[in-house]
Amino acid sequence: MPEGHTLHRIARDLHGAFAGTPVEVSSPQGRFGAGAALLSEHVLLEARAHGKHLFIEFAGERILHVHLGLIGTFTIDAAEYVGERPVIGQVRCRITTGRHVADLRGPMTCAVITPEEEAAVHAKLGPDPLRDEDGGAAWERIHRSRKSVAALLMEQDVLAGVGNVYRCEVLFRHRINPATPGERLKRTSWELVWADLRRLLPLGVATSRIVTVSEEVAEVESALAKGEGVHLTERTSYVYKRTGRECRRCGSIVRAKDVAGxxxxxxxxxxxxx
Ligand SMILES: [Zn+2]
Incomplete structure (x- = not known):
């Protein structure tokens, strides 16, 4: 499932491609035909994300609300490369200008909503490390809960945008036992986790990859500070999907079990x- 950095990257790319211009909106697959007709020919004002939710605001107080769910994708390409591109696969929603084409496939949610409905979605979400400086609202929930910190980090109403990869990796980076109940987590531990997510997620937006291993974090931060491109080849992690392999730090065997699905x-x- 896409994590928050993917949605913020999509929002950034959509905004860069379309903000300030009237766009054509269509539903090649047909399932979003009525919604697309409400948006087409309107100026796209802004694209923004909160956790795993994407909001694309159009003139006339019309907002396209998208949640990719497990399998959804949203690709943005320069029209010069695709031209009058044939529709590939089940494109629920296509946004185009003469210069760019964006195709949404397989979303869990794709609907036109009002500003009030958007506010209701935000109200149900916890703070997002890519939007909020302060994670205090998440702490308020965590330190009152008996659920494990591993389960709490996945709850979007506690903390928005963190998915399974960041959850596993950030707990490892701070050596936190994932079974620790929220009510027993130390505040200093939470503050380190929050600060680390604020550091790591922007690297995910910049590289379109989840970067958590310290050497790679340093490499990406250094490249970004110099304004250079980053070319990471293989995906590395401390513990994510490393069941049965040796821990990179201590050599013990990495374990796995189901927590929060x-x-x-x-x-x-x-x-x-x-
Ligand atoms: Zn270890």
């Missing part, structure tokens, strides 16, 4: 902190 990966030796 997704496979949690962790190192029982390194992660003992509450």
């Amino acid at each position: 997704r496979t949690l990966y962790w190192c029982g030796n390194c992660q003992r902190r509450s």
Whole structure:
């Protein structure tokens, strides 16, 4: 499932491609025909994300609300490369100008909503490390809960945008035992986690990849500071999808089990902190 950095990257790319111009909106697949007709020929004002939700605002107080769910994708290309591109696959919604083409496929949600309805979606979401400086509202929920910190980090009304990869990796980076109940998590531990998510997620937006291993974090931060491109080849992680392999830090075997519907990966030796 796409995590928050993917949605913020899509919002940034849509905004860069279309903001300030009238766009054509269509539903080649047909399922979003009525909604597309409400938006087409209107000026696209802004694209923004909150957690895994995407809001594309059009003139006339019409907002396209998208949630990609498990399998959705939103691709944005320069029209010069695709020309009058044939529709490939089930395109629920296509946004075009003479210069760019964006295709949405397989979303869980694709609907035209009002500003009030958008506000109601925001109200149900916790703070997003890519939007909010302060994660205090998440802490208020976490430190009152008996659920494990591994489960709480996945709840979008506690913390918006973090999915399974960031959850596993950030707990490893701070050596936190994922089974620690929220009510027993130390505030200092939470503050380190929040600050780390504020550091890591922008690297995900910049590179379209989840970067969590310290050497790669340093490499990407250094390249971005110099304004250089980053070319990361293979996907690396500390624990995510490394079941049965040796922990990069201590050599113990990385473990896995289902927590909150997704496979949690962790190192029982390194992660003992509450
Ligand atoms: Zn370890």
